[in-house]
Amino acid sequence: MKKGLSLRPNNKVSMIQIKNLHKSYKMGASSxxxxxxxxxxxxxxxxxxxxxxxxxxxxxxxxxxxMLDIADEGDYILDNVPIKNLNETKAAKYRNKFLGxxxxxxxxxxxxxxxxxxxxxxxxxxxxxxxxxxxxxDYLDRVGLKDWATHLPSELSGGQKxxxxxxxxxxxxxxxxxxxxxxxxxxTTTSYxxxxxxxxxxxxxxxILVVTHEPDxxxxxxxxxxxxxxxxxEDKKVKQVLASSYV
Numbered sequence: 655m656k657k658g659l660s661l662r663p664n665n666k667v668s669m670i671q672i673k674n675l676h677k678s679y680k681m682g683a684s685s686x687x688x689x690x691x692x693x694x695x696x697x698x699x700x701x702x703x704x705x706x707x708x709x710x711x712x713x714x715x716x717x718x719x720x721m722l723d724i725a726d727e728g729d730y731i732l733d734n735v736p737i738k739n740l741n742e743t744k745a746a747k748y749r750n751k752f753l754g755x756x757x758x759x760x761x762x763x764x765x766x767x768x769x770x771x772x773x774x775x776x777x778x779x780x781x782x783x784x785x786x787x788x789x790x791x792d793y794l795d796r797v798g799l800k801d802w803a804t805h806l807p808s809e810l811s812g813g814q815k816x817x818x819x820x821x822x823x824x825x826x827x828x829x830x831x832x833x834x835x836x837x838x839x840x841x842t843t844t845s846y847x848x849x850x851x852x853x854x855x856x857x858x859x860x861x862i863l864v865v866t867h868e869p870d871x872x873x874x875x876x877x878x879x880x881x882x883x884x885x886x887x888e889d890k891k892v893k894q895v896l897a898s899s900y901v
Contacts, residue, residue: 669700672695672730673731674693675729692711692885694886700876711883715881721740752829772818775826820852831862832865836848836852873894
C-alpha cells in the first residue's frame, strides 16, 4: 500500500447513523423478528468488527447497510443522506456512489482478468475506458498485484483473489467499505495479510466494517459490536492488534 496523506478530519463526522432498526421476515403464517431495535453510530475513519453467531442478525444488518435489503422500521443515515424509499435503480446508484463490498467468496467474474474485474465499478460509473484501466491498474498496484493484472481469477491464489476484490471495492472511491467475512475462505497467514491491507486502507481514513466470527480478526479492528438475537449486547473500543506483527 502506498503511503498517502491521511484523509481523516480533525472533527469527528458520523458516517453511519442507525436508529431503532427493526427487521422481520414472514415464515409461513408466522413472522421471524431478526433485528429488534438496533442503535449505533459509526464515525468517519472507524474500523469496526461486527460479530455474532449464526442467527444473531449480523447478515441482515449488513444487507440493510449495503442497501440490499430494507428495514421495516427505523432510520439509516449514510454520510448525512437518509437511506429510505429507494427503488432498485436508486439503490444501485447509491451503492455505487457510497459503498464498496468485499465478500468471503470474492465474487470475481471468472472470465475477466484481474484488471477487468477491478475496473468494473468504474464502467458502471460511466468512466471512460482509458481512465478506468489506468485507475484499476493503480489500485492493483496498491494491493501488490500490478504484475498479475492480465491473469484470470483461476490463476490466482485465495489471498490474491481477495486482494483483487479489495482493489475492486476501492476503485470507485466509496465512503464505506463493507467486508463480509473477508478472511472466511483463507488460511491464517493469508487472513492476516488481508487484514494488514485492510488496516492500511483504514489508516488512510477509510471507514470500514468487517463482519467476522473470528475473535483474532475482530481484535485487528478498533471497535467490536456484538449482536445476539437481534440486539447489540456489547459495543466497545479495543486495543487494536496490528496484523503486520504476524505477517
